[in-house]
Amino acid sequence: xxxxxxxxxxxxxxxxxxxxDDSVWILGTNMTRFGRYPDQDVVDLAAEASMAALQDGNVxxxxxxxxxxxxxxxxxxxxGQRIQKQIGQTGIPVFxxxxxxxxxxxxxxxxxLSIKAGEADMGLAVGVEQMGKMGLLGGAGTxxxxxxFEPSGRYGAVTGIDGYxxxxxxxxxxxxxxxxxxxxxxxxxxxQFARVAYKNHLHSTLNPLAQYRKEFSxxxxxxxxxxxxxxxxxxxxxxxDGAAAAVLVSGQRLKSMxxxxxxxxxxxxxxxxxxxxxxxxxxxxxxxxxLTRNAAAKAYETAGVGPxxxxxxxxxxxxxxxxxxxxDNLGLCERGTAGDFIDSGAPFRDGTTxxxxxxxxxSKGHPIGATGVANVYEVTTHLRGEAEDRQIPDAKVGLAHVxxxxxxxxxxILEKAAV
Numbered sequence: 001x002x003x004x005x006x007x008x009x010x011x012x013x014x015x016x017x018x019x020x021d022d023s024v025w026i027l028g029t030n031m032t033r034f035g036r037y038p039d040q041d042v043v044d045l046a047a048e049a050s051m052a053a054l055q056d057g058n059v060x061x062x063x064x065x066x067x068x069x070x071x072x073x074x075x076x077x078x079x080g081q082r083i084q085k086q087i088g089q090t091g092i093p094v095f096x097x098x099x100x101x102x103x104x105x106x107x108x109x110x111x112x113l114s115i116k117a118g119e120a121d122m123g124l125a126v127g128v129e130q131m132g133k134m135g136l137l138g139g140a141g142t143x144x145x146x147x148x149f150e151p152s153g154r155y156g157a158v159t160g161i162d163g164y165x166x167x168x169x170x171x172x173x174x175x176x177x178x179x180x181x182x183x184x185x186x187x188x189x190x191x192q193f194a195r196v197a198y199k200n201h202l203h204s205t206l207n208p209l210a211q212y213r214k215e216f217s218x219x220x221x222x223x224x225x226x227x228x229x230x231x232x233x234x235x236x237x238x239x240x241d242g243a244a245a246a247v248l249v250s251g252q253r254l255k256s257m258x259x260x261x262x263x264x265x266x267x268x269x270x271x272x273x274x275x276x277x278x279x280x281x282x283x284x285x286x287x288x289x290x291l292t293r294n295a296a297a298k299a300y301e302t303a304g305v306g307p308x309x310x311x312x313x314x315x316x317x318x319x320x321x322x323x324x325x326x327x328d329n330l331g332l333c334e335r336g337t338a339g340d341f342i343d344s345g346a347p348f349r350d351g352t353t354x355x356x357x358x359x360x361x362x363s364k365g366h367p368i369g370a371t372g373v374a375n376v377y378e379v380t381t382h383l384r385g386e387a388e389d390r391q392i393p394d395a396k397v398g399l400a401h402v403x404x405x406x407x408x409x410x411x412x413i414l415e416k417a418a419v
Contacts, residue, residue, distance in 0.1 A: 016396055016418035017267035023251035024115050025265040026414070027122070028057020029377045031244035034211040034365030036132055042074055045243040046128035047086040049370075053124065053245035054087075058261060061088035064247075065120035068095040070107035070127040071369040083126060100404025101316065103127060104244065104372025105273070109410065111248045112271045121253040127374070128243035129367035156283075171228035171236055171319060173405065177288055178230060178321025181328070187339030188324070190230045194221045195342050196320040197235040197362055203349055204359025206390035211240050211365030235320035237361035244373035246380075262419045266380045269303035269397075270413040275406075286405050288322065292329040295409045299399070300331070303413040307331040310353060311395040312382055314375035316402045317360040327355070330401060349390065357382070357390050368404075375400035376412055383416040 019025070030052035032045055040048075046069065054060055061084075069080035080094035093114075099106040104127025111123035182188040198218050204210040216234055224233040249257075254265055274295040279287050300306055307330065315330065317323035324338045332353050333341035341347065347355035358364045358378045361371065379398035381387045396416045403409045 017269060017415035018418050019251045019255055019262065019265075021250070021252040021255075022116075024112050024268045024271075025249050025251060025254050025417075026246050026268065026376070026380050027249040027254070027261070027265055028053045028055070028059065028247040029245065029380050030056050031209060031370070031374045031377045032242045033209045034240050034242035034367055034370070034374075037130070037241045038132075040241075042071065042079075042128055042130040043082050043086055045130065045241060046079065046083045046126050046245070049128070049243035049245040050083060050087050050124060050126050053247050057247040057249075059122065059247060061124070062090055063122050064090070064092055064124045066093050066095070066111055066114045066123035068097060068107040068110035068123070068125050070097045070099070070103035070125075070372070071129055072098050072100065072103050073129060073131070073368070079128070080126075098369075099408045100406045101318065101366075101368050102273070102372055102402045102404040102408035102410040103369040104374065105376075105400070105402045105410025105412065106372065106408065108246060108248070108373055108376060108412065109271050109273055112268060115248055115250050120250075122247065122249045124245060124247055125373060126243065126245045127370040127372055129369040130241040131239040131367055132241065134239050170405070171231045173286055174288070174319040174322045175228040175231045176285055177325055178319075181325045181338065185336035185339065187337070187343070189339070190222065191218070192339045192342050193230045193235060193320045193324055194218055194232075196317065196323045197221050199342070199348055200317060200323075200356050200360040200362040201234070203357050203390065204363030207359050207364060210359040210363050211238055212363045213359070231319045231321055235362065237318050237366040240365040240367050242365060242367040242370045242374070244370045244377050246373055246376060259419065263417060264384050265417050266383050267415045267417065268412055269305070269415045270299040270411065272299045272302065272411045274298070274409045286407055288403055288405070288407065289325060289329050291407055291409045292326060292401070292403055295411045296330045299411040299413050303415070305397055305413065307353075309397050310399050312354045312357055312379060312392045312398045314356055314358060314360075314378045314398070314400045316371070317356055317362050318366060320362065323356065323360065326401065330399070349392070354392050357387075357392060372400075372402045372410055375402060376414065379414050383414060
């Protein structure tokens with residue numbers, strides 16, 4: 001399959017970002033390898049990522065003015081305070097957040113907003129989850145509805161969230177979203193969805209932090225067990241454990257730091273969080289498209305860049321169908337051409353707009369609370385030129401995206417420093 005190499009002539013690249021007093025930057029970041037850690041608990045994982053991020057930024061917990069911790073399955077346990085007890089209790093404000101799969105991105109945005117508000121110069125955002133082998137969330141086989149088709153409940157629904165025939169599991173929700181796109185536009189079918197998974201498994205072989213690092217053929221992907229058509233097992237993200245953390249700093253504070261520190265800093269040019277607007281269809285089937293389109297439009301406007309300026313994208317590929325429709329939602333391709341986009345090789349690592357160079361959730365893993373920060377870690381690492389074998393050459397601008405059903409969409413646009 002032919003791919004198009006990155007070239008300055010292919011796209012109009014935005015210039016590197018300058019440090020202004022009112023800007024917010026990533027100073028340090030780190031993540032654990034995603035996988036399974038039966039000998040460590042969720043606080044151990046969060047502490048490991050946090051300490052490594054602080055070290056990466058050449059700062060300590062005593063430099064932090066705020067801490068935000070995100071964990072979906074430990075939302076009511078005071079995760080931020082528990083992390084403090086392990087890495088240092090300094091009396092700073094702690095925010096414990098949960099927002100479905102956008103939990104980590106929400107923690108990052110919480111610290112971002114604290115700095116923007118002038119209440120902090122520096123803060124730590126942590127996302128963590130320990131899921132083990134819990135299996136599919138809201139898995140199939142849990143239906144309880146009776147064969148009575150009468151409106152009931154808050155929304156006057158006559159069946160479960162995705163219909164009487166089908167599944168209440170996440171594979172079914174995103175399978176339906178993908179099939180709706182395939183129904184609306186030409187050039188999208190089983191093979192295009194499978195090629196998304198092929199790409200991400202291929203990319204994962206270069207990422208030492210990915211949960212799985214194995215290349216699979218198109219045939220292996222398409223003939224693996226079907227979870228909810230068209231999503232097969234190898235087109236679905238695994239559950240697992242892991243943590244990611246980032247230290248954020250104000251531009252004013254960053255200006256006073258050594259040149260070597262400033263050179264590695266990465267600007268958060270846009271931080272956006274959206275939820276569902278009302279759409280009639282979303283009362284039955286979650287609409288993962290509109291809030292992503294809204295978030296992308298606002299992020300591009302805020303950052304002053306467009307999709308053509310992106311050197312890489314880490315987007316929420318909980319299933320292969322999700323990634324393909326988000327090519328369209330994020331404006332990476334023309335409306336209705338996501339099938340052509342993947343077939344052209346554009347989102348491959350050596351394509352015009354590399355997507356999920358980390359291996360994505362499909363291979364890197366998806367410890368829910370950690371994912372939003374981990375995506376930012378991946379983009380930051382490329383903008384610093386520190387991604388080693390998987391490095392996107394001369395990367396200056398990147399986008400990190402997550403979406404959680406319910407729904408919440410977080411987008412962060414990051415830019416390389418101009419120092």
